Amino acid sequence: MIQLTPKQEEIKLREQRILDVARSVLIQHGYHGLSMERIAAKVEYSKGTIYNHFANKEEIIVALAIETVGRRLEMFKQAAQFRGASRFRMLAIGQAAEKFVRDYADFFTLEQILQLPSVRQKISQQRQHEINSIEVRCMDIVAGIVRDAVAAEDLVLGPDVTPEKLVFGIWSLTSGGFAIAARSGTLPHLGLDNPFELVHHHTAALMDGFGWAPKSSEYDSNKLNQKIHCEVLSNE
Amino acid sequence: MIQLTPKQEEIKLREQRILDVARSVLIQHGYHGLSMERIAAKVEYSKGTIYNHFANKEEIIVALAIETVGRRLEMFKQAAQFRGASRFRMLAIGQAAEKFVRDYADFFTLEQILQLPSVRQKISQQRQHEINSIEVRCMDIVAGIVRDAVAAEDLVLGPDVTPEKLVFGIWSLTSGGFAIAARSGTLPHLGLDNPFELVHHHTAALMDGFGWAPKSSEYDSNKLNQKIHCEVLSNE
DNA sequence: GCTTTTTCTGACGCTTGGTCAAGAATCCTG
DNA sequence: CAGGATTCTTGACCAAGCGTCAGAAAAAGC
The missing domain is CATH 1.10.10 (Arc Repressor Mutant, subunit A)
Structure with a gap:
């Protein structure tokens, strides 16, 4: 071999x-x-x-998807290395997620196709497992930041709120927002011209709602985003 | 005729x-x-x-989708009639959205298929327009509640935050969360056994983050949800 | 150089989306 | 109500695409 x-x-x-x-x-x-x-x-x-x-068309599609989410995992890993308060590291993840959907516009197409049950049931266990595991590792990186936030006392979770549950919310908001942005042509029509900025804004509000310090009013998100880009997102 | x-x-x-x-x-x-x-x-x-x-398969699918989102529009209209504070009316919309995805589990399948560009470009302008208009009317109902909230001074929007922008966030969170719940089998595995409740919880946090009165700590959401169900969601 | 193994090919079977000419049913009018 | 005009229905037919497989071609082994 x-x-x-x-x-x-x-x-x-x-x-x-x-x-x-x-x-x-x-x-x-x-x-x-x-x-x-x-x-x-x-x-x-x-x-x-x-x-x-490849045994069939679906296997090709899932192989493409694996490549793509693998790339996202790399971007998340890099973003998580940003040095700063827990909330800022989460912001870095958000920036990475944005860069990802910008760079891999075909991701949504791939994901949509893969979600069709009729497609899903034709792909091998092995590849199914592989893509799942990457997904989970992505999740884990994000949950890790939440755990760090709790450890650093930037964030206090209510009873029976686990880090995973918090991640679920942020993930829902982000992926939902990006998905709507990716497909709907009617957004500009409603005065929603910059969906990415909107998602950031809402993520900030959500974190504020959970009391994750420092509050959004206490830092300059534009400056921070620039710093994030320089330090962990520009491809050396 | x-x-x-x-x-x-x-x-x-x-x-x-x-x-x-x-x-x-x-x-x-x-x-x-x-x-x-x-x-x-x-x-x-x-x-x-x-x-x-029907001129082709896609037209059948979009016709089904129109039926389904039409049903959602009806449910939203009814939910919006809930009598109470603006925030509670928004909660009623959330409940309606949840009931909708429970009752019409095929909705996500339909939506996924329709989002595929290759499918979308085969359907007639007329039906395209029809489904779009229903979607916008749904949006409008929700935005109307936000406007009422502002008028009643339950909510103060920051500069250049329009009601539509706020709705975008709530919509993203809700639809994103439901979408993840609908497709991912790995959720219970992560201790996320009740995604619907999670979505409620996060929506509440988001509203708190925007300072929408009354805060989530000031009312009993379980009781409220029961009331909502009795008054505007049980089918007469 | 010859045999064995691996790899490559494209014709084939089959399913399905979509068309259309011819026949059947329905409608209309005197 | 007859019979011509219109509208509707049918299923054979075509094209396209997935997936297979026997035999040809190439590579490896000796």
Whole structure:
């Protein structure tokens, strides 16, 4: 297993090429435009060969999704390293989440498709598990910051409020907001021209509601965001 | 147009039957299980006849979605009539939203499918517009409550915070939370066994964060929810 | 160089979305 | 109510796409 024959090397490279092609087709032509025939034509191999790599279309989609959420995990890890008060570290996570949805606009498409039960039940346990585990690790990073906040007494959780429950709220607000922003064309029409800023604003209000120090009135979020970008989000 | 021939009457009835059958197939067999052939077989008409009613599969799906969000609009209208402080009326909307996702579990499936760009671009302007308008009217009801809250001085909005912006936050949190709850099987695993209650809790925190009186510590939400159910959510 | 193993191919079967010409039912009018 | 005009219904048909697999081609082993 350690030594790969040239052939095996080639196969491994091809797998990545298939994914790259699939992603570009998905972005350009959407879910219905993504056909095995089309992928095969673009990578210049026959359909059968593609099926040697991925048992079906859904496996390709989930493989793409794994790549994408993996990238998010990396971004979250980096954001969590921001040095500062617990609340500011959470802000850094928020910034990372925003950068993520900006950089990987196809993420929502992928997620939507994967949520369809008919799609979900066709993918292998193994990949199912893999994507789940990445998701959980993302969650864990965020929950860790909440735990740190409690430890540092920046935040006092009520009885039977666990860090995970708090994360659920922040996560819901953020992902819900981004999802609405990503799909709805009617937002500007309602005077909601900058959904990202709105999500930040609401996250701040939510944290204020939980009494997470320091309150939003006590720091300059614009400056802080700039600092976050410089220190943990710019790709060196 | 006023007088329908017996034949026209029959056709109209059939249209509803097609939708009913389609909905049941969708619930039982998911998106991929929903085929025109299957619908045709179940309503005992030929495929061609189904195509006389709906130009394609997507039109059936959007018609189902219109029925469903129409039902939500009704529930919101009713909830908004709750008599009480502005914040309690907003709570009533929250209760309605919860009842809605409980009663129409297929809603998320429908919404997911409709959000796929490849699906969206196949449906008629007219139906696109129709579903959009219902969505906006829902929004309006909620924004109306916020405006009432401002008028009653229960709530003071910061500079350049419009009622719509506030609604965006509440909507994001609620829809995001419900969406996560609807699809993720890993929630109980993390100790998050009652996502609906969690969403309430977080909505309350968000309102607290905006200083919407009365604060969550000043009323008994359980009692209030019961009252809401009796007065505006039980079906007469 | 020859055999064995692995990999690649594209024709094939099958399902499904969508069309349409021809036949059936319904409506309309004298 | 007859019979022509209109509208509706049907199912064969086409195209497209998923997934398979026997045989061809290439690589590996000896």
